[in-house]
Amino acid sequence: MTTAIERIRKSVVGSDGKLAPLRVMAASGQLGYGIPDPAFNAGLERKPHLIGADMGSIDPGPYYLGAGKMAQSDTMVRVDLAKCINGARKLGVPLLIGTAGSAGAAPHLAATLDMVREIARRDGLHFRLASISADMPRDVVKKAIRAKKVVPLGEIGALTEADVDRATNLVGQMGIEAFQRALNAGADVIIAGRACDSAVFAAVPSLLGYPMGPTLHMSKIIECCSLCCTPGGRDTIIGTLEGDSFTVDSMNPTRNASPMSVAAHSLYEQADPYAVREPEGTLHTKEAKYEVVDEHRTRVSGSRWEPATQLTVKIEGAMRVGERAILLAGSADPRVIANAKSITAGVEKIVRELTPPNPAKPYQIIWRVYGIDAVFPWPTPPDPLPREIFFMCECIADTAEEARAVATVTKQYLLHHGFPGRLSTAGNLAFPFTPPEVAASTAYRFNVYHVMDVDSLEPLFPLHIEEV
């Protein structure tokens, strides 16, 4: 039996070695939030040579990586996975999924694989399933720290060996190399741990010999699906590689990819619009040309790939900070609103006296007054002041009970805090429900966001093959 990658090779590589157009379908920009059927089915009708989907990101914050939990609901992940697996099996093309389970560490990968096996059993599907782990061996990272081969990405401080130990999960972003190993091993379905989103879509074309510049640029554009269109959206998109260019074509006919909208997508969530760094090299888009094909499609050419002289892996880790409890309450009293800052400071002082922090592991109290400056640290209060404000008081303590104790004491003293000129002596707060203090799970923070020089990528991203 031929493997999935051999079937694609047969269909696109001519006897003269020339490459026919390759259709790459991006099913979902974040698997597990629902894939609209009309565009997904329209995509399948185009008979793509492969289907890819990204399932995670570092954007949703440190909790998911730290706790080993998915951001998406299990129910929705099952629905989306089943849709993609059935679609790919029907066409007999490979399905590649990156950053399994939101953050791509071992627990996320295991949970996703369990769902894949369950779907295969339920739907009577049989295929070769590849999984690729992305958990970084801690001794390897520590050795790299000692060899000064780890640098911070932005303002996060130098990585220490203690940080490596403290991270509950520590992953690296795999590149196209890992996916290609899985394809060469005959995989039909590839579920990868933490991965570069572009690698999901670039692995097949680069293995077949399509030029790397357009391949990587196309992958970067389509990984968010139809977000590169006007109006942007979540619908399935197809990128077609042809010679030295590629075209993008949303499977939702109302979402048009214009030269401007596609070019603008190069800005999205990127610090540098002209360069995208991957483990194996850098994509340069400075000379890229964006041209109209028709009112729905755009062709892009001229992007350039520069292979890396040094292989690198972006590493990410999150550590536990403590247990979090929050207090939620509103106020519609103009005098409470005008005095919000002094009231919260006064209440915090009392709370710290009544619930003395453990000196070894002191708790933190964090106030956010929505309506005033909770989202942005405005230098001056709004003028006029708002009619209503919302207090969120957060406590992070060593134990959940301690956090709850602080939040409940805060509730009571904030409710009844006296201040000069107070009129509403029955209570300063409106609680939308009770209990207004809520246990908010374990708090984590990113303590690793660095890039590590490596000699070889393969040993860091081990491949496992199984027949389901």
Next chain:
Amino acid sequence: MKLVDIAKVIRSKNAGPTTLTLDLLFNDEAGFKAACASKSLTADAIAKLYSQPRAKVEVLPYPPALAIKIVMPRRVVSGDPGDSDVYGAQQHGPMLAVEL
């Protein structure tokens, strides 16, 4: 002339958990050029608006999309205790009041 009157998109987002990026997209060449030439959108001016050291703010015109990208460090790493905006998607407020 206010920035909001000539920009079609004014947005902010993380570019990774340590970096904040603002994108300003314009409707036409004239708006883009006016914005590029404005003293209100220099790194100095943006640094003041966001209370950042001047050296940490970059302003990058991106002609293919008639856009200006602004890049600066986040105040705290995304999701750290005390963060106010994990995705960084609501940090564009000060740009809305910018006069060109």
